[in-house]
Amino acid sequence: MSxxxxxxxxxxxxxxxxxxFQLAKRGYKVTVIEQSKIAAKASGAAAGxxxxxxELIGNGPLFRLALKSRAMFPAIIAELEERSGIQIGYETKGIYKVAVSEKHEQDLKALIxxxxxxxxxxxWLSNDELIKREPGLAKSMLGAMFIPEDGQVQAYELSLAFAKAAISLGVEYHDFTTIHDFIIKDGKVTGVQTSQGDLLSDSVVVAAGAWSGLLxxxxxxxxPVFPVKGECYSVVxxxxxLNSTIFTEDCYIVPKKSGRYIIGATMRANTFDEKVTVGGISSLMNQATALLPEIANAEWEKAWAGIRPISGDGLPFLGEHPYVKQLYIATGHYRNGILxxxxxxxxMADYLDGRREPFMPFGLSRLDPNHLFKGESKCI
Amino acid sequence: MSxxxxxxxxxxxxxxxxxxFQLAKRGYKVTVIEQSKIAAKASGAAAGxxxxxxELIGNGPLFRLALKSRAMFPAIIAELEERSGIQIGYETKGIYKVAVSEKHEQDLKALIxxxxxxxxxxxWLSNDELIKREPGLAKSMLGAMFIPEDGQVQAYELSLAFAKAAISLGVEYHDFTTIHDFIIKDGKVTGVQTSQGDLLSDSVVVAAGAWSGLLxxxxxxxxPVFPVKGECYSVVxxxxxLNSTIFTEDCYIVPKKSGRYIIGATMRANTFDEKVTVGGISSLMNQATALLPEIANAEWEKAWAGIRPISGDGLPFLGEHPYVKQLYIATGHYRNGILxxxxxxxxMADYLDGRREPFMPFGLSRLDPNHLFKGESKCI
Amino acid sequence: MSxxxxxxxxxxxxxxxxxxFQLAKRGYKVTVIEQSKIAAKASGAAAGxxxxxxELIGNGPLFRLALKSRAMFPAIIAELEERSGIQIGYETKGIYKVAVSEKHEQDLKALIxxxxxxxxxxxWLSNDELIKREPGLAKSMLGAMFIPEDGQVQAYELSLAFAKAAISLGVEYHDFTTIHDFIIKDGKVTGVQTSQGDLLSDSVVVAAGAWSGLLxxxxxxxxPVFPVKGECYSVVxxxxxLNSTIFTEDCYIVPKKSGRYIIGATMRANTFDEKVTVGGISSLMNQATALLPEIANAEWEKAWAGIRPISGDGLPFLGEHPYVKQLYIATGHYRNGILxxxxxxxxMADYLDGRREPFMPFGLSRLDPNHLFKGESKCI
Amino acid sequence: MSxxxxxxxxxxxxxxxxxxFQLAKRGYKVTVIEQSKIAAKASGAAAGxxxxxxELIGNGPLFRLALKSRAMFPAIIAELEERSGIQIGYETKGIYKVAVSEKHEQDLKALIxxxxxxxxxxxWLSNDELIKREPGLAKSMLGAMFIPEDGQVQAYELSLAFAKAAISLGVEYHDFTTIHDFIIKDGKVTGVQTSQGDLLSDSVVVAAGAWSGLLxxxxxxxxPVFPVKGECYSVVxxxxxLNSTIFTEDCYIVPKKSGRYIIGATMRANTFDEKVTVGGISSLMNQATALLPEIANAEWEKAWAGIRPISGDGLPFLGEHPYVKQLYIATGHYRNGILxxxxxxxxMADYLDGRREPFMPFGLSRLDPNHLFKGESKCI
Known part of the structure; x- marks a missing residue:
């Protein structure tokens, strides 16, 4: 790493x-530092x-960012599959957001x-229409909001495809490498200290998910980025x-290729503990069986957990560090990291390129400066 | 195999x-034919x-056989651990048979x-006494029958220890070997045809668990021996x-060494299908959590299934074939195969040795000859 | 199964x-009996x-069958991916058959x-040309025969796609079901006896790979169909x-999507034992490293084995049973089962349809009748 | 953690x-902070x-510490098995240090x-005597040094037994918890900042293996503590x-209970990368087969790696931090962490207790103060 x-x-x-990947396409020389392996944490654990x-209820900036990102999928999937050779399993068969109470039905109709x-x-689909399309669903649902343009990918495969496409463009990955500290001179980042030695650069981007706050x-x-554990399991x-994804607030069922179904996800706040609990799986099983009774006869495959980063206000942080120049931050994507x-x-490539002004709602400037400093015990 | x-x-x-193992100790030259690997099926899947x-309610011959077998454990475990070097995890900390209804309480008291x-x-332990000994149990139990001399082993380790002790005495194991047919001359078995060729012997013992009937x-x-699938899972x-095993008809929790707990077992009749189902695991989880609420926080480990042989009248078959001499049968142990x-x-060694008269309740003579023949389409 | x-x-x-799948497309009502799970044995173990x-040296009927089958891939892959939703990973980047001695070089040039x-x-590619295309190969090779139209698939995914496409056309699969015997009346098959009961049909096709002979x-x-164990391992x-598959008689390296490489395969005759041995893996590692030195730094993933069926004369058996009408046989594909x-x-669908005369080189009539009967101890 | x-x-x-465990026995209130799970890294990866x-050639302080520790095993294993219920697999069947050259033979005789x-x-055992005791060994060895009092344990089980015995004495374990920083006041440690909040204490002991230096x-x-990767594999x-462990500098084979054999271990300096490489396993396989030819027929089980901490001078660090009072360090055990x-x-309990003067050869005072400081960019 000289x-x-x-x-x-x-x-x-x-x-x-x-x-x-985006920086490499624009000609930047990029190095990625990864603490364990590529996509070993939340990216590889997601249902996709x-x-x-x-997922996004309102009509605010995050909703618009999500729409923009969703629209990018067809082109970027094609490019990544071509560059990486990986089959990403991209599908746009829509998602059913099932109403579980009359109140919920009203809310969904308003959302539509x-x-x-x-x-x-x-x-809006009445229960009859819903059952016609998804005959396996429990008869007791109250109908569903159908969102035809939402879809899914294989999350691990997409993560790996981004990495391999980046590598094919010259990006270097250093796995099993820990960041000790940032190297900062005159208020500007100039590199990082790692377990493999110091590494210099013009800019540094922290995209370390739930671990970003610690760094x-x-x-x-x-x-204010906190870990939220999500437990999942899969059956075969x-x-x-099921033809398309079924979604309720507490449980979703995503039909993958090869006859696999991923059922997720619990939400347990404020822990980096990746252990899957009996209580978490049991609760997901009871909910999935209530939605799709036939899943009781499906074959158990495995369970896992991922640690997702949530921010204090629910919006991701995408921007420059409040006090250190050229140090960028991209985290807080919570349940929408894949999307x-x-x-x-x-x-982020636009920011670094200087092509874009700070995008206010996601910028670091929204932090309250009174709470930002940890105290005088630190020297920066 | 000449x-x-x-x-x-x-x-x-x-x-x-x-x-x-017992035959080898008496000087017999023994060969074991195994379709896949040692203890690959129900023996390795048992909770131990x-x-x-x-498990045994009455006071009949199976109960007495079970007591006799239980009494053999201390000596045989010591001998097997010495001969095989394997640690079998034998414990006699007792089992609690928990009352789940007033009717059940009366039954258990009568059983005591x-x-x-x-x-x-x-x-009999009142609920207070029970909770004093097992503070993690749900407060809503109605007390328990405590059986101090029941216990447990690591089932796979015990199975392997029998095999390795047998091997140390000269027994030959042929794994991944299929029986095509028995070689029978003048109404007496003289060997078996296998996927590795013919093999001759004075006697043959069929101890193939739920697969014995097919053979x-x-x-x-x-x-009349039928497969019953049992699904289990383990947590850490x-x-x-828990200090000792908790048992109800529908669910038991066995605390193993190293902080593992095995929860079993569903009963699904008449299938050789070893798939673990969501419904089976979900039902065991709900029952285990009702018994031991804290298990909800335990870490999920894995799930598996075994196929256990049940006979038509619930008693094992231990004896000689009704029409073929020197062909012996030992199967139908259902949930008590380890014990x-x-x-x-x-x-069985006594039988083959001629030291023992046929033990009537378990003999093949109890079969109704009218139902025994499959029909004239077979030549024997 | 009534x-x-x-x-x-x-x-x-x-x-x-x-x-x-082919029979179902022609309107037949088909039931598949599987002893364990779909593609659990050699089909799922293949490198693809x-x-x-x-693989095929000469210019005989098997070579022509292989070419015919290879030509069917583009259309059938498209149809299966559409029907099953499974991504099969079909690629036609060619295969390099590397010369490891001067004699081998002459043989390969004659083969070209x-x-x-x-x-x-x-x-023919000189070593310089070879290294230009595959810079990771050892410099000591003597050149290679390049076969641009050979390729690869994900073997398990293709097997599953055939099964799921068949299921989508109404085919019923019974897994974990054992065949006890064939039901034969007046020299014609009329069904099978299984562990789930009797099942009747007009025709039966035995496509049980290395286990066909036993049945x-x-x-x-x-x-004369014998099991040959093949051990493989994969790295990441x-x-x-590597861009394309490298092949020598003793070792091949197949680059799969996602950065996985499958290295195969040993050949150990006459065993159904699926255990992977240290000696088998060690020998494959030494050979793979000699071909592609950089593979020494690749990450170990896992090892496995499959049992492939070889016939006495090396040709598959595709035809009708010599004595039992409507009982068909399709086995003996050895290392070419996927292709x-x-x-x-x-x-086989053509045969059953009556559209095709028995295809002589693969028919059962090539068996020597003097050796076919097992003896008079069997009644047929 | 209040x-x-x-x-x-x-x-x-x-x-x-x-x-x-030792501190808890003396009445201390102890909390253990673990980044992932108990014994997840080198402790669980060791061959035991x-x-x-x-392992220790000379006659210096480390040799004497090793002898002292070895002598503690019988009593401590008994105590841990009693307190934890875990079977640790402790054996003292000796170790054979095999001579692989005449020079090596001379060295071993001098060492004896x-x-x-x-x-x-x-x-010293001649090759004849060696083969008599271990008939599976290659005939080409030159004899061996036999060390009757060296032995082995199951490393993961011993690690877990220490932890569970500690827990039974009231020690609290916080897993999946990261240390952000030490809290230091007036040159004395007063606690740690963790991902779960601040935690106060009178003393802190860093026993974080290869990760101690980073902390x-x-x-x-x-x-000066550096990571050294060791790769292993196991067969069944x-x-x-083999009856007892066979050891050469480059490869050892440890026969475990249940018919498992662990073969280790490569040494790759200066990496935290836990990936198992083809080259590492291949080299161990070749060496193991040269020692014990029959291992080629053993069944492959799995491979793994651990990261062991080596110090600059090869001695562990056991003592107090050079500048921060009450902050203790115990690391650098390299290949002898289990022993x-x-x-x-x-x-370490003696130190904290004040019962023992700093034990000079392992103390931190042996560090050269000129090299100890990282520079003025840090405030302590």
Missing amino acids: NASDVIVVGGGINGSSIA MLGAQT KLHNTAGEKAE LEKTGITL SNRKL LAPATGEL | NASDVIVVGGGINGSSIA MLGAQT KLHNTAGEKAE LEKTGITL SNRKL LAPATGEL | NASDVIVVGGGINGSSIA MLGAQT KLHNTAGEKAE LEKTGITL SNRKL LAPATGEL | NASDVIVVGGGINGSSIA MLGAQT KLHNTAGEKAE LEKTGITL SNRKL LAPATGEL
Whole structure:
């Protein structure tokens, strides 16, 4: 690691790799530092839903970012499959957001109106229409909001495809490498200290998911990004149980290729503990069976967990460090890290390129400066 | 496989290996034929409970056989650990048979009297006493029958120890070997045809668990032994959740060494399908959490299934084939295959040795000859 | 399983599923009986090479069958991916057959002429040209025969895609089901006895790979089909080590999508033992490293073995049983089971359809009747 | 984590847990902070050799510490098995240090004299005597040094037993918890900042293996402790291949209970990369087969790697931080972490107890103060 890079990206998950890929396409010399392996954490653990209209309720900036990112998928999937040779399993068969109470039904109908007004497709299906399309669903549902343009990918494969496409463009990955500290001179980052030695660069991007806050404490700020554990499991069935993804707030079922179904995800706040608990799986099983009774006969495959980064206000952080120049931050994507990866890569590359003004709602300037400093015990 | 053996044992599970071990100790030259690997099926899938008084309700011959086998454990475990070097994890910390209804409480109290009358230890614990001993249990239980002399082993380790002790005495194991047919001359078995060629012997013992019936169809009889799938899962906890095994009809929790807990077992009749289903695991999880709420926080490890052989009348078959001389049968142990292995080995060795008269309740003579023949389409 | 089928296929591997798929497309009602799970044995263990010109040396009927099957891939892959939703990873980047001695070089050059004369593409590459295309190869090779139209698939995915496409056309799969015997009346098969009961049909096709011989012994013939164990392992590398498959007689390296490389395969005759041995893996590692030195730095993933069926004369058996009408046989594909699956499905469906005369070189009539009978101890 | 502890131990590997166990026995209130899970790294990856005389050539302080620790095993194993219920697989069947050249033979004979002079048992075995005891060994060896009192344990089980015994004495373990920084006031440690919040204590012990250096950089010192990757694999054999451990510099074979054999270990300096490489396994396979030819037929099980901490001068660091009071360090055990764990626990507890003067050869005072500071960019 003797030569200097233009940019060091800290984090080899899907967003770090997407940023590295976009920067490499623009001619930057990029190095990615990954603590364990590529996509070893939340990126590889995700179910891969592309739920722009499914997951995001409002009509604010995050919703628009999600739509923008979703629209990027067809082109970027084609490019990544070509460059990396990986089959990503991209599908746009829509997502059903099932109503589980009358209140919920009203909320979903209001949401459909909101989305339609915003120019997005969404429609209400009565329970009869729903069962006609998805005959395996429990008869007791109250109908569903159908979102035809949401879809899914294989999350690990997409993460790996970003990384391999980046590598094919000359990006260097250093795995099993730990960041000790940032090297900062006159208020500007100039590199990082790692377990493999010092590494110099013009800019550094921290895209370390739920671990970003820990890293940035070294720069004297307390970034309000918290870990949220999500547990999932998968089953296998030779009979088709479902055509499209079924989504409720507490449980979703994503039908993957090869007859695999991923059921997710619990939400347990404020822990980096990746252990899968009996209680988590049991609760997901009870909910999945209530939605799709036939899943009780499906074959158990395995369970796993991922640690997702949530920010204090629910919006990701995409921007420059408040006090250290050329140190960029891209984290806080919570349950939408896969969906937002294409837009995150492009946006961050635009920032570094100087092509784009700071995008206010996601910038670091929204942090309250009174709470940002950890105290005088740190020297920056 | 050119030389003839004294005895061929068909089946490298715990009972086949126990028989081979006892015969080898008496000087017989023994060959074991195993379709896949040693203890690959039900023997390796068992939770390892030694529930002589827990599992068997009555006071009949199977109960007495179970007590006899349980009493053999201390000596045989010591011998097997010495000969094989394997640590078997034998424990006699007792089993709690928890009352889940008032009716159940009355039944258990009657059972205690029956066992005490038969000279066996068993006592009633009020819920307070139960909780004092097992503070993790749900407060809503109605007390428990405590059986101090029931215990447990590591089932796979015990199965392997029988096999390795047998090997140390000269027994030959042929794994991944299929039986095509029995070689029968003048109404007496003289060997077996296998995927590795013919093998001759004075006697053959079929100890092939739930697969015994399929094999014996080749001799023209329909043995009423049926497969019953049992699904289990295991969890891990660094905190102690339980000191001794907790047992109800539908769910038991066995605390193993190293902080592992095995939760079993569903019963699904008449299938050789080893797939673990979501419904099976989900039901065991709900029951285990009702018994031991803290298990919800334990770490998920894995799930598996075994296929156990049940006979038509619930008693094992231990005896000689009704029409073919020197062809012996030892199967139908259902949920008690681990517990009964020591006695099965000794009993069958006694038969072959001529030291013992046919033990009537388990003999093949109890089969109704009118139902035994499969029909005239078979030539024997 | 009360209803009768038109055809029962015994074996849920790639060839059984291909046959079932073709029959279902022609309107037959088909049931597949599988002893364990779909593609659980050799079909799922294969490296997935499509080596029509790579594996087959001569210019005989098997070579022509292989070419025919290879030509079917583009259309059938498209159809299967559409019907099953599975991504099969079909690639036609060619295969390099590397010369490891001067004698080998002469043989390969003669083979190129033979193939060119037969109208097939193949060309000689000097070592310089070879290294230019595959810079990771050891510099000490003597050049290579390049076969541009050979390729590869993901073998398990293709097997599963055949099965799922068949299921989508109404084929029923019964897994974990054992065949006890064939039901034969007046010299014609009328069904099978299984562990789930009797099942009737007009025709039965045995496509049980290396296990076909054992099954057919029940009909009184000794089919000269023998098991050959093949051991493989896989490694993972984020750096590209190889663009196309490298093949020598003793070792091949197949670069799969996602940066996985499969290295195969040992050949150990006459065993159903699926254990992977240290000696087998060690020998493959030494050979792979001699071919591609950089593979020493690749990450170890896992090892496995499959049992492949070889016939006495090296040709598959595709035809009707010599003595039992409507009982068909499709086995003996040895190392070419994946490649030959499309043609096998079509050919066997043509037979059953009556559209095709027995294809002599692969027919059962080539068996020497003097050796076919096992003896008078069997009644057929 | 609101309450203060007496001692915080950083690292839940075998040495951290041994220290916590000894401190808890003396009445300290102890908390262990572990980055992932108990014994997840080198402690769980070790082959478990207790090679006091095998691994350590000289007669210096480390040799004497190793002998002292080895002598503690019988009593501590009994205590840990009793407290934890875990079977640790402790054996003292000796180790054979095989001569692979005439020079090596001379060295080993000289070493025997040195050990005998020091009062330790060791003897020379001619090749004939060696083969008589271990008939599976290659006939080409030149004899061996036999060390009857060296032995082995199951390394993961011993690590877990220390942790569970500690927990049974009231020690609290926090897994999946990261240390951000040490809290230091007036030159004395007062606690740690963690991903779960701040935690106060009178003393802190860093026993974080190869990761200790990274942690201690936060205190401004550069501890000369470096990671060395070791790769291993295991095989299984039902036939006994070996009675006791065989050791050469480049390869050892440790026969475990249940017919498992562990073959280790490569040494790759200066990497935290836990990937197992083809080259590493291949080299171990070639060496193991040269020693024990029959291992070629053993069944492959799995491969793994661990990262071991080596110090600049080869001696562990056991002592107090050079500048921060009450901050203790116990690392650098390299290949002897399992063997040294009992003595490390006792020694460190003695230090903290004030019962023992700093033990000079292992103290931190041996560091050259000119090289210790990382520079003025750090504030301590």
